[in-house]
Amino acid sequence: MPGGEQESAPRGIDTTTPHIARIYDYWLGGKDNFAADRAAAERVMAATPTIKPGVTANRAFLRRAVRTLARQGVTQFLDIGTGIPTANNTHMVAQAEDPGSRVVYVDNDPIVLVHARALLAGVTAPTSFVDADLRDTGRILDEAARLLDLGRPVALLLIAVLHCVPDDEDPRAIVRTLMDALAPGSFLAVTHPGVDQMPEQMAAAEDALTKAMGFKVTFRTREGVTAFFSGLDLLDPGVVPVQDWRPDDGDAPPSATTGMWGGVARKP
Ligand SMILES: C[S@@+](CC[C@H](N)C(=O)[O-])C[C@H]1O[C@@H](n2cnc3c(N)ncnc32)[C@H](O)[C@@H]1O
Numbered sequence: 001m002p003g004g005e006q007e008s009a010p011r012g013i014d015t016t017t018p019h020i021a022r023i024y025d026y027w028l029g030g031k032d033n034f035a036a037d038r039a040a041a042e043r044v045m046a047a048t049p050t051i052k053p054g055v056t057a058n059r060a061f062l063r064r065a066v067r068t069l070a071r072q073g074v075t076q077f078l079d080i081g082t083g084i085p086t087a088n089n090t091h092m093v094a095q096a097e098d099p100g101s102r103v104v105y106v107d108n109d110p111i112v113l114v115h116a117r118a119l120l121a122g123v124t125a126p127t128s129f130v131d132a133d134l135r136d137t138g139r140i141l142d143e144a145a146r147l148l149d150l151g152r153p154v155a156l157l158l159i160a161v162l163h164c165v166p167d168d169e170d171p172r173a174i175v176r177t178l179m180d181a182l183a184p185g186s187f188l189a190v191t192h193p194g195v196d197q198m199p200e201q202m203a204a205a206e207d208a209l210t211k212a213m214g215f216k217v218t219f220r221t222r223e224g225v226t227a228f229f230s231g232l233d234l235l236d237p238g239v240v241p242v243q244d245w246r247p248d249d250g251d252a253p254p255s256a257t258t259g260m261w262g263g264v265a266r267k268p
Contacts, residue, residue, distance in 0.1 A: 013110055013111050013114070015034035015035075015036060015037075016034075016036050017036060017214065018036045018037045018039070018040035018041075018212050018213065018214075019037060019109055019111065019213075020109075020164065020209075020213060020217075021083050021084050021107065021109045021111065021112050022034065022037035022084065022109075022111060023037050023040055023041045023044070023209075023212065024055060024083055024084070024160070025037075025083070025084045025086070026038050026041040027041055027045075027051055027052050027055045028055055028056065028059065028086055030084060030086055032084045032111065032115060040212030040213075041212075043208050043211075043212055044205055044208040044209050044212060046208075047201065047204035047205050047207070047208040048198075048201045048202065048204060048205035048208070048259070049201075050198065050201065050257060050258060050259060051205060051259075053258055054193075054258035054259050054260050055160075056251075057242045057243045057251075057258040057260060058159065058160050058191050058242055058258070058260050058262070059086070059087075059088065060242070060243070060250070060251040061159070061191055061242040061243075061245055061260075061262045062088070062090065062093075062157070062159050062189075062191075063088045063093050063250065063251075064245065064246050064247075064248060064250070065157070065189040065245070065262075065264050066090050066093040066094050066155070066157070066189075067093050067096075067097060068235075068246060068264070069155045069187050069189070069264070070093070070094050070097035070098060070101065071097060073153075074094075074101075074153055074154075074155045074187060075094070075098050075100060075101045075102065076101070076102045076103075076148045076149065076152065076153065076154040076155065077090050077091075077094055077101065077102070077103045077104070077154070077155045077157060078104050078106070078140075078144050078148065078154055078155070078156050078157065078178075079103060079104070079105050079106065079157040079159070080106040080107075080134050080140065080156070080157065080158055080161060080178075081106070081107060081134060081158060081159065081160065081161025081164070082105040082106065082107045082112060082116065082129075083107065083112060083160075084111065084112050084115050085115050085116060085119040089119070090103050090105070090157060091103040091105075091123065091125065091127045095125045095127075099125055100125070100126070101125070101126075102126040102127070102147050102148055103125075103126070103127045103128075104127075104128050104129075104130060104143070104144045104147050104148055105127070105128070105129045105130065106129075106130045106131075106132050106134070106140055106143075106144075107129075107131070108131070108132060108133040108134070110131070113129065113131045116129040117129065126147055127147075128143075128146070128147045130143040130144070134158075134161060134162075134164070134165060134174060135165065135169060135174060137174060137177045137178055137181075140178070141178070141181050150181060150182060150183065151183055152183055152185075153182070153183050153184075153185035153186045153187070154182045154183070154186045154187075155186065155187040155188075155189060156178055156179065156182060156186065156187065156188050156189070157189045158175065158188070158189070158190045158191075158228075159189065159190070159191045160191050160192070160193070160260070162175070162190060162192055162220075162228065163192055163193050163217045163218050163219055163220070164215075164217060165218070166216050166218050167218060171228070172227060172228060172230070175188070175190075175228050176230075176231075179231075179232070179267055182267060183267075184267055184268060185266065185267065186266070186267045187264060187265065187266050187267070188228070188229060188232055188264070188265050188267070189262075189263070189264045190225060190228050190229070190261075190262065190263060190264075191242055191260050191261065191262040192219075192220055192224075192225045192228075192260065192261050192262075193205070193206070193217075193219040193220075193259055193260055193261075194219060194220065194221065194222060194225065194259055194260065194261045195219040195220060195221055196221045196222055197241060197257055197258070197259045197260075197261070198257055198259050201259065202219055202259050203219075205219070205259070206218070206219040220261075222239055222261055225239050225261040225263070226238075226239045226263070229263060229265040231267075232265035232266060232267055232268070233265055233266045233267075233268055234263055234264070234265045235263075235264045235265060235266065238263060239261050239262070239263035240261070240262065240263070241257065241258055241259075241260065241261065241262070242258055242260040242261070242262035243258055245262050245263070245264070
C-alpha cells in the first residue's frame with residue numbers, strides 16, 4: 001500500500017533501504033514498494049524518463065519468450081531473478097500453454113519470497129520458489145532438481161538480473177555453469193539494460209541505480225550481452241532491443257526506445 005502512513009512491511013523486511021525488486025515493482029505500477037524504493041525509483045526516472053516503457057517492454061519480452069518456448073515443447077522453466085509477482089508471471093504463461101509445465105522461481109530478496117509464497121499458495125500446478133543468490137549455482141541446481149528433470153530440456157530465464165552481477169564476479173561463468181548443467185535442447189533467455197542504446201541516458205540511469213542500490217549495477221553493450229549466449233544457437237532475430245524480439249499483437253508497442261537488449265538461444 002504505497003504512500004500511506006499505514007504502510008507496513010512483513011516482519012524482518014528492511015524497508016529503509018531501496019531494493020531493486022521493489023523499485024522495479026513501482027515502475028511497473030505495483031503496490032509492493034516503500035518510501036525509500038519510490039524515492040530511488042523517481043531518481044532513476046529523472047535520469048531516464050524511458051525507464052517505465054523499458055520495464056514494461058521487458059515484461060512483454062518475458063511473456064513472448066516463454067510462450068515461444070512453450071510452443072516449441074518446453075515444459076520446464078528456471079526463472080532466476082523472478083521479481084515481485086505481477087501480471088503474466090512465467091508459470092501463468094507457460095501453464096496456459098501446457099498446464100503440466102513446471103516452473104522454479106529463484107530470487108534473493110526476502111520480500112519477493114514473501115509475495116511468491118502467497119502467490120504460489122493458490123497454485124496447484126507444479127511451481128516452486130527458491131530463496132537463493134544467482135551466484136550460488138550449486139544450490140540453485142540442487143533445489144531446481146527437486147521439481148525439474150535436468151535430464152530433459154529446461155528454459156533458463158535471466159530476465160533483467162545479470163546487471164546485478166559485476167564483471168569481476170564473472171557473470172558469464174555463472175551462466176555457463178548453469179547452462180552446462182542443463183540438457184541439450186535447453187534454452188537461455190536474457191534481457192539486459194544496454195549502455196549502447198541511448199548511451200547518455202543509460203549511463204545516467206546506471207549511475208542513479210548504482211547510487212540508489214548501494215551496489216554496482218553494470219549495464220552492458222550488445223556485444224557484452226551476446227557473449228552470455230556463447231556456445232549456444234541464437235534464435236532469430238538474435239540480440240535486439242526487447243520490443244523488437246518477435247513482437248505480437250499482445251502488447252502496445254512502447255512509445256520510446258527502451259534501452260533493453262534481449263535474446264533467446266538453444267543449447268545444441
Ligand atoms: C529488475 S528485477 C527483474 C524481475 C523480473 N525478472 C522481470 O524482468 O520482470 C531484478 C530481480 O532480480 C533479483 N536479484 C538481483 N540480484 C540477484 C541475485 N544476485 N540473485 C538472485 N536474484 C537477484 C532482484 O531481487 C529482483 O527481484
